Amino acid sequence: MKIKLLPKFILSLGVIGVILTIAISLFSYRSSRSYLENLYAQRVMTNSNSIADMMSVSDVKKILAEGGDKTEEYSEMVTLFNKLKKDSDVTYLSLVVPDEDSVHFYIDALVEEMGDDPANQIAYGSDILYTDAANPDDPADMEKYITIWNQYQQNKGVDHPLVTDNSYGYNYTGVSVILDENGKALAEIQYILDMKEVRNYLNSFLINMLLISFCIIAVTMAAYIVFVRKTITRPISRLADFTQEITESGKFENQRITMKTGDEIEALSDSFNFMMEELENYIANLSKVTAEKERIGTELDIARNIQASMLPCIFPAFPDRKEFDIYATMTPAKEVGGDFYDFFMVDETHLAIVMADVSGKGVPAALFMVIGKTLIKDHTTPGRDLGEVFSTVNNLLCEANSEGLFITAFEGVLDLVTGEFCFVNAGHEMPFICKAGGSFAAYKIRPGFVLAGFEDMNYKAGSMTLDVGDLIFQYTDGVTEATNVENQLYGMERLEQVLNRVKDRTPSEILPEVKKDIDAFVGEAPQFDDITMLCVEYKAKMEKA
Known part of the structure; x- marks a missing residue:
């Protein structure tokens, strides 16, 4: 499903807006929280230390002594604590003496105007266990009471307020020791400030910041979306509709x-x-x-x-001749190719075969092929030496070779009476010969120079004798140089193997099998060269007339 540009833009902008809203609100919340917590912590410790410094050691000793709550000093101290509690708006203000598992209360300030309930006032001499005061679900809360005792043993208070969240509420507790004349802890002031309202304020502040930030960003986004729609998405949509209309109409x-x-x-x-x-x-x-x-x-x-x-293309080519069987094929790499083959009767007792490959491909090579084929056939006459034929053809081709083309060529003439096979090779591939009852093998011939290369070249003919049942297979380099997708060449070895697999078949059956094997090797790779093949079987000797 395709989604248009504007919805994508709105969605991405909305995600960014939500992230910015949360980030700005959290940053403001954390900054405000840090500021307020430091401010109240400083207040708690300053007031706690100031009250401890105000205390008269002798008055404290009298209050802590047995019956201290009956003394005049106790009454004056209680009045002072109540006044300090009211003036400082402190939640709890107490004079206590801690020990290892509890704290003994001697003064617990009470101001009914502040909403204090006399029933909740801790009486003089009360002993409150840490396990009763601490939050049972929070082991760390218990550790804070132990910390106060450990500091007291060292004649010290705490440097920072202890944060407790228990049955007494969410509080900052400042603890300052009162030292006697010898610097030993005599008692301590517990200055406890309820932070519940501060926490509520911060939570309310966070919610308000989220709402305010969201509203500001939402309004900004709405204005920006209108702007983007007018200046970007609408023109782009217009251009998109225009192109789609052209595409659909085809005009x-x-x-x-x-x-x-x-x-x-x-x-x-x-x-x-x-x-x-x-x-x-x-x-x-x-x-x-x-x-x-x-x-x-x-x-x-x-x-x-x-x-x-x-090219001879009707087979069987000589249906009335029983002495031989011949078959040939050509598959051009382009519309017209430069390879050519030919076979013809020189006279009643001699069969000529020609296999040639013109350099280059396409129309120029094809035209040069026509000239070469015609010249070779015209100059192959009864009794004429094939070396002389190629020498003559070479000079004639050099005269009309403005394009600098050349031809590799092989010509052979088979005497159907004697089996003598005369041949000449102008830079062409070696033929494969299969003797009757034997196997195909490359027949090594020393090739001459290519035709149309240089004038006045001398070519020498050779000869061999074929027996009845022998086969000759001739081809162009498009066969052995066929290349697969891995740039591997088909090669002479593969050609020899496939020829020997089908050596017992007729020429018209051998060539399609070779082409099939080449195609299987090449696979999807393109054909770069013409593939031309010719096979002739000497089947019977011709009787002399």
């Missing part, structure tokens, strides 16, 4: 769009108009080129048909 002529945004979108529309103009020109030129290619393709098809008709 590219005289299609233009005008945008005056004064930014990159206007530049994009100008570029689109330029592209449309270029596309019109391209389509017009493409139509001309296509028509021209179709014309050339038609002419090449005609040329391919002409070339195919110039």
Whole structure:
């Protein structure tokens, strides 16, 4: 499902807005919390220390002594504590003496005007266990009471308020010791400030910051979305609709769009108009080129048909001749190729075969092939030495070779009476010979120079004797140099193997099997060279006339 640009933009902007709202609110909350906690901590410790410093050691000793609550000093101290509690708006203000598992209360300030309940006042001499005071679900709360006792043993109070959250509420507790004349802890002041209202204030502050930040960011986002919609998404949507309309209609002529945004979108529309103009020109030129290619393709098809008709292509080629069986194929790499084969009767008792490969491909090679094929056939006459034939053809080709092409060629003439096979090789591949009852093997021939390379080259003919049942397989380098997708060559070894697998078959059966094996080896790789093959079997000797 496709989602338009504006919803995507709104969604991403909304996510950013939520993140900013939370980040700003949390930052403000943490800053305010840190400031208020430090402020109240300083207040608790300053007041606690000040009250401890105010205490008269002798008065404290009298209060702590047995019957101290009956003394005048006790009454005066209680009045002072109540006044300090009221003036400082402190939650709990007490004079206590701790020990290892409890705390003894001697004065617990009470101000009914502040909402204190006399029933909850801790009486003189009361002993409160730490286990009763601490939060049973929070082991760390118990550790704070132990910390007060450990500090008291060292004649010290605490440097920072202890934060407790138990049955007495969420409090900051300042503890300051009262030292006697010898610097030993005599008692301590517990100054406890209820922080519940501060915490409630901070929670309320966080909620308000979230709401305020959300409202500000939401309004800003709404204004920005309107701006983006007008200046970005609407012009882009217009351009998208325009292109979609062109795509659906398929009409590219005289299609233009005008945008005056004064930014990159206007530049994009100008570029689109330029592209449309270029596309019109391209389509017009493409139509001309296509028509021209179709014309050339038609002419090449005609040329391919002409070339195919110039090569022997009707088989069996000599149905009335029982002395031999011959078959040949050519698969051009392009519409027309540079390879060619030929076979013809020189006279009633001699069969000539030709296999050649023109350098280059396409039309030039095909035209040069026609010239070469014609010259070789015209100069192959009864009794003429094949070396002389190639020497003559070479000079004639050099005279009409302005393109610098050349031909590798092999020609052989089989005497159907004696089995003598005369041949000449101008830089071509070695033929494969299969003796009757034997196997195919490459017949090593020292090749001469290519035709149309240099004038006045001398070519020497060779000969061998074929027996009845022998086969000759000749080919061009398009066979052995066929390449697969891994750039491996088909090679002479594979060719010999496939020939020997089908050596007992007829020439018309051998060549398709070789081509099938080449195709399997090449796979999906393109064909870069013509593949031309010819096979002839000497089946019977011709009787002399």
